[in-house]
Amino acid sequence: MAARPEGTPVWTDAMFTDVEGAKTFYGDVLGWTFGESSSEFGNYTQAYKDGKAVAAVVPPMPGQDGEAQSAWCLYFASPDVAATAERIRAAGGTVLMEPMQVGSFGSMCIARDPAGVVFGIWQAGDHEGFELEGETGSYAWAEVFTREPAKSDDFFTSVFGYGSKKMMDDAVDYRVFDLGGEQPVLGRMTMTPEDFPPEIPSYVQLYFAVDNCDLAVERAERLGGRKVFGPMDSPFGRFAAILDPQGAAFAVIDLRTTVGEMPEMK
Incomplete structure (x- = not known):
């Protein structure tokens, strides 16, 4: 798959205190199935529709239980997450999570715009983002x-x-x-x-x-x-x-x- 242009919505995930409850809910409402959780990456669990990756769910990080509100985060494509993070700061935004490597999957950061909108940046590695878009369940x-x-x-x-x-x-x-x-x-x-x-x-x-x-x-x-x-x-x-x-x-x-x-x- 060709790299998506910078600024294209490319992936989404959400944190849930009750991950199994989230799986049941979205499995029924959107027809998702779920892969094995990745203990190496905080039990990050991908969701699939017809065998194609469409989203992911993850439990809170240790010590975060009860603190963070569950919310879907949209990630935008970037060829250089560090450079995008600098542009975010220059435009008046805030980098909430500094650019970090996620194994061979890619690199990411989390940011907030000046009006309070939280979003993510994703620089693709092995994980290129959505494998299905605009179709049922995606x-x-x-x-x-x-x-x-x-x-x-x-x-x-x-x-x-x-x-x-x-x-x-x-x-x-x-x-x-x-x-x-x-x-x-x-x-x-x-x-x-x-x-x-x-x-x-x-x-x-x-x-x-x-x-x-x-x-x-x-x-x-x-x-x-x-x-x-x-x-x-x-x-x-x-x-x-x-x-x-x-x-x-x-x-x-x-x-x-x-x-x-x-x-x-x-």
């Missing part, structure tokens, strides 16, 4: 949900060299980022006080593809998850936002069930 899309859109916009365009276009809709402040082509790689949504309580921090919302959005929501609720928004029709697909039983936010989207005209971007 990563489909991601959006930066931020309370300070100007800060996030300036930051991500500076770090990754994104181009950006704004949705021509007065009702919502939404923007998409691209890498110089027509195909966007990331969205950005402004979090309004009316829709997002103050205790919800800025974050990255991941969308996983499903065959049936309503059925996925039903399965999530049956297993202790909570519907936050939707299901709702859109030109991009029928989607819903969910909190899993351990509080990690994500969304599901049926990409084949589209309603309405695509919005104009400028």
Whole structure:
């Protein structure tokens, strides 16, 4: 597989206090199976859909139990994680976990933008990232949900060299980022006080593809998850936002069930 361009979403993982519970939940909702945990790397466990790697789950590091909130982390591709970390600092971001080698798999760091959005950087080695995208049970899309859109916009365009276009809709402040082509790689949504309580921090919302959005929501609720928004029709697909039983936010989207005209971007 050719290396993904810098700034492309390339991988995702999440920390769960109850890893077995997470496996049960996502196994049912998204149809994931799981490999053997890697004790050498903190019992990191990859998730698969149809035998292809789509995500990973990991327990807290020793001493972190009960401290960190479960959350999905999106990683962006980089050919040089150390150089990207320096650009993150120069753009006003914070490097939370310094660049580190992960065996022969690759190198990573964790960072936060000036508005508080946490994300990762991945320099591929043996592990090149998603083996399946845009198909049922795999990563489909991601959006930066931020309370300070100007800060996030300036930051991500500076770090990754994104181009950006704004949705021509007065009702919502939404923007998409691209890498110089027509195909966007990331969205950005402004979090309004009316829709997002103050205790919800800025974050990255991941969308996983499903065959049936309503059925996925039903399965999530049956297993202790909570519907936050939707299901709702859109030109991009029928989607819903969910909190899993351990509080990690994500969304599901049926990409084949589209309603309405695509919005104009400028």
